Amino acid sequence: MNIIIIGSGIAGVTFAEKLRQLSDANITLLTTETHGYYSRPMLSRGFSNEEIETAIIIKPFNALREQNIQVIENITVSAIDRDKRCVYVPDKQDNKAFSYDKLIIATGSSAFIPPPFLPYQEHFCLFNSLRDLIQLRAARATILQNKQVPEWAIIGGGLIGCEIASDLAVAGDKVSIFHAMDRLMERQLIEEDSAALLSVMQDQKVDVKFNQLIESITPAQDKVCIEVAGDHFRFNKVIVACGFKPRIKLAKDAGLETNRGIRVNHYLQTSDEHIYALGDVAELPDNKLYAYVLPIRKQALWLAGFLSGQETQEWQVPEFNPKAKVHGFVAAHPYTF
Numbered sequence: 092m093n094i095i096i097i098g099s100g101i102a103g104v105t106f107a108e109k110l111r112q113l114s115d116a117n118i119t120l121l122t123t124e125t126h127g128y129y130s131r132p133m134l135s136r137g138f139s140n141e142e143i144e145t146a147i148i149i150k151p152f153n154a155l156r157e158q159n160i161q162v163i164e165n166i167t168v169s170a171i172d173r174d175k176r177c178v179y180v181p182d183k184q185d186n187k188a189f190s191y192d193k194l195i196i197a198t199g200s201s202a203f204i205p206p207p208f209l210p211y212q213e214h215f216c217l218f219n220s221l222r223d224l225i226q227l228r229a230a231r232a233t234i235l236q237n238k239q240v241p242e243w244a245i246i247g248g249g250l251i252g253c254e255i256a257s258d259l260a261v262a263g264d265k266v267s268i269f270h271a272m273d274r275l276m277e278r279q280l281i282e283e284d285s286a287a288l289l290s291v292m293q294d295q296k297v298d299v300k301f302n303q304l305i306e307s308i309t310p311a312q313d314k315v316c317i318e319v320a321g322d323h324f325r326f327n328k329v330i331v332a333c334g335f336k337p338r339i340k341l342a343k344d345a346g347l348e349t350n351r352g353i354r355v356n357h358y359l360q361t362s363d364e365h366i367y368a369l370g371d372v373a374e375l376p377d378n379k380l381y382a383y384v385l386p387i388r389k390q391a392l393w394l395a396g397f398l399s400g401q402e403t404q405e406w407q408v409p410e411f412n413p414k415a416k417v418h419g420f421v422a423a424h425p426y427t428f
């Protein structure tokens with residue numbers, strides 16, 4: 092049995108390792124990554140932790156290869172051929188095909204860019220992967236070498252925006268948050284906790300601006316200029332942190348049913364019986380994406396058990412309660428997700 096997995100995040104790697112324990116299938120993991128399997132939640136400590144670039148690696152790819160999981164890194168799967176049951180990877184002039192009996196799509200999510208920001212894309216950064224973090228850390232190091240305090244704008248006062256802003260501030264940088272709404276993390280926190288979070292951020296000297304409708308993001312000599320209601324603000328770097336977008340293109344192009352994510356049934360099976368989806372990219376029949384590490388890990392373990400005949404009951408959503416990793420903040424009430 093040939094199992095192909097696309098993606099080496101927690102979904103793809105947890106599934107591969109568990110299936111390896113349970114079966115002697117040929118397992119091949121195809122991924123764009125080059126640094127190994129790393130912890131995405133730890134990206135939020137990317138500036139205050141000096142050792143982050145090594146500390147964040149959970150497992151080098153060779154550790155998976157030692158378990159007899161074939162890992163092909165630094166490649167992007169470009170298409171799925173459902174009739175021939177293979178996926179394609181561009182290879183010099185030609186496409187290389189990998190055949191599957193079962194295909195697991197675990198392609199995760201990219202950062203969401205609000206459509207009005209698209210024309211300014213080359214002037215701002217995103218914060219979604221270890222590659223993004225390495226680039227931002229290098230840019231920050233250059234500013235520090237020039238004996239300047241780095242000045243950052245974070246667009247978005249949601250969970251990720253608040254985590255990055257707090258971490259940069261704790262690392263000693265000047266940070267402003269531009270939030271479209273009138274309170275922080277309004278989707279996850281009740282008003283009282285949003286107010287407590289604001290107070291923590293202000294103690295860290297983060298300048299939080301509410302009700303901000305960004306009009307443009309343009310270069311200004313060696314800085315980046317944000318325009319809001321006719322006012323102009325300049326920063327070394329601007330990070331757009333406005334949520335996430337499941338990577339559904341491969342599935343959509345192959346004619347699988349998609350909505351915000353790839354639609355799966357309670358057995359994590361897509362509209363093609365030979366293809367499953369896991370993690371940030373999978374949309375369950377309740378129309379929800381369970382884009383947090385605990386439910387994703389459970390999905391991956393469950394699917395490995397199911398495909399090796401050890402699980403027969405459908406996947407159940409586990410209890411989970413992730414929390415914002417803003418330095419010094421503890422919410423008094425449960426989060427909403």
Ligand SMILES: Cc1cc2nc3c(=O)[nH]c(=O)nc-3n(C[C@H](O)[C@H](O)[C@H](O)COP(=O)(O)OP(=O)(O)OC[C@H]3O[C@@H](n4cnc5c(N)ncnc54)[C@H](O)[C@@H]3O)c2cc1C
Nearest residue numbers: 098100101102122123131132168198199370371382383384
């Ligand atoms: C900054 C940050 C902080 C977070 N903090 C928390 C937290 O505290 N708690 C929590 O529960 N969750 C947190 N999350 C969310 C959590 O990290 C994600 O839900 C989880 O990592 C998603 O795992 P995944 O395996 O589905 O996808 P990903 O981790 O996105 O992995 C997908 C993989 O697929 C690869 N890929 C994509 N397309 C292709 C292709 N065509 N060909 C080959 N490879 C491809 C990508 O390179 C990537 O390696 C955080 C996320 C971020 C960004």
